[in-house]
Amino acid sequence: MTDKQSPRSPDPGSNAGWAALSTLLSGILVWGGLGLLLDWWLHIPNHLGLLVGMIAGLVLSVYMIIKRFG
Amino acid sequence: MSVQPAPLAADFPPGTGDFDFTSLIPSLRGAEAGQAFTKISLMVWIAIALVIIFFLVAYRAPKLVPTKGQWLAESIYGFVRDGVAKEVIGREGLPFAPYLTSLFLFILVMNSFAIIPFFQISPNSHIAYPIILAVLSYVLFIVAGVRKQGFVRYFRVNLFMPGIPWPLYFLVTPIELISTFIMRPVTLAVRLFANMFAGHLMLLVFTLGGVAMLESANFFVKGLSVASFAMAIIMTFFEFMVVVLQAYVFTMLTASYIEGALAEQH
Numbered sequence: 609m610t611d612k613q614s615p616r617s618p619d620p621g622s623n624a625g626w627a628a629l630s631t632l633l634s635g636i637l638v639w640g641g642l643g644l645l646l647d648w649w650l651h652i653p654n655h656l657g658l659l660v661g662m663i664a665g666l667v668l669s670v671y672m673i674i675k676r677f678g
Numbered sequence: 679m680s681v682q683p684a685p686l687a688a689d690f691p692p693g694t695g696d697f698d699f700t701s702l703i704p705s706l707r708g709a710e711a712g713q714a715f716t717k718i719s720l721m722v723w724i725a726i727a728l729v730i731i732f733f734l735v736a737y738r739a740p741k742l743v744p745t746k747g748q749w750l751a752e753s754i755y756g757f758v759r760d761g762v763a764k765e766v767i768g769r770e771g772l773p774f775a776p777y778l779t780s781l782f783l784f785i786l787v788m789n790s791f792a793i794i795p796f797f798q799i800s801p802n803s804h805i806a807y808p809i810i811l812a813v814l815s816y817v818l819f820i821v822a823g824v825r826k827q828g829f830v831r832y833f834r835v836n837l838f839m840p841g842i843p844w845p846l847y848f849l850v851t852p853i854e855l856i857s858t859f860i861m862r863p864v865t866l867a868v869r870l871f872a873n874m875f876a877g878h879l880m881l882l883v884f885t886l887g888g889v890a891m892l893e894s895a896n897f898f899v900k901g902l903s904v905a906s907f908a909m910a911i912i913m914t915f916f917e918f919m920v921v922v923l924q925a926y927v928f929t930m931l932t933a934s935y936i937e938g939a940l941a942e943q944h
Contacts, residue, residue, distance in 0.1 A: 623766070623934040630865065634857035639849075668849050675842060 628673045635669025636662050718801045725787040729780060755779050766933040770940055782929040789921035792877055793914050803875040812867035815932040823939030866931060873924045877917045884910035
């Protein structure tokens with residue numbers, strides 16, 4: 609999103625920040641949510657699906673952010 | 679409800695019921711249709727009228743050497759065109775400058791009602807209005823992207839990040855989908871709503887707190903109400919900053935979403 613920002617624009621940071629934050633949140637939300645659904649469906653104890661999903665989502669979104677902005 | 683250091687309202691601790699405004703048309707009070715014209719909708723109409731009249735008057739007879747009104751309108755438009763549209767979107771942003779300017783000014787006026795005496799609440803502290811504004815921006819950036827790149831290409835660019843091995847798309851594309859097409863409008867609406875709502879509560883707490891302390895029998899508590907009123911005044915200035923900042927942030931983010939939609943690739 610920001611790779612076309614040339615030096616003429618002094619404000620590439622805040623947009624990248626909002627995008628990164630939204631990716632991070634969505635990652636945790638999507639995979640954590642899928643994990644929670646799995647929990648309900650398969651009666652997994654201790655919210656294990658939610659936990660694993662949230663961590664996996666976090667890892668994935670960090671990977672995406674690194675790929676995009678790194 | 680309006681917050682005035684007058685005698686305390688009958689329903690003193692204010693509750694959620696205070697956000698159900700009664701109709702301004704007496705005969706429709708209590709009826710469902712009466713909700714069409716309340717204090718909140720009156721403020722929205724005033725805001726719309728102000729923005730329209732301001733630009734109509736300012737540009738009615740444009741002169742080479744601008745009058746005061748024209749100068750003000752031109753500097754607001756110039757600020758959004760150069761500072762937001764050109765800055766964030768680039769040359770392609772110029773067609774969006776009028777929309778962004780109207781959006782900025784409208785949100786600014788709507789937010790300002792939060793600190794104007796006797797209005798004392800921003801229509802944006804009702805989630806309905808930020809939702810409509812967010813939906814407008816949402817439709818705008820999707821339509822702009824589809825028109826620029828075509829339907830298939832637009833969604834391919836936005837959902838499938840280039841440069842990652844293909845099995846990862848199963849994992850990453852749901853995140854992209856939620857982040858771009860659900861989180862964006864939701865955060866846009868909630869950010870504006872929550873800021874205005876919290877600001878309103880903040881002013882209410884300190885003003886009503888001051889009034890309640892003033893009516894206390896205890897002399898020290900009475901004296902301390904001065905601190906509460908002082909905080910209310912400080913918070914009003916703080917609220918002014920939030921009003922301007924949130925209008926700017928909303929416009930800025932809309933522009934940044936349009937830029938993302940128009941970009942050939944991420």
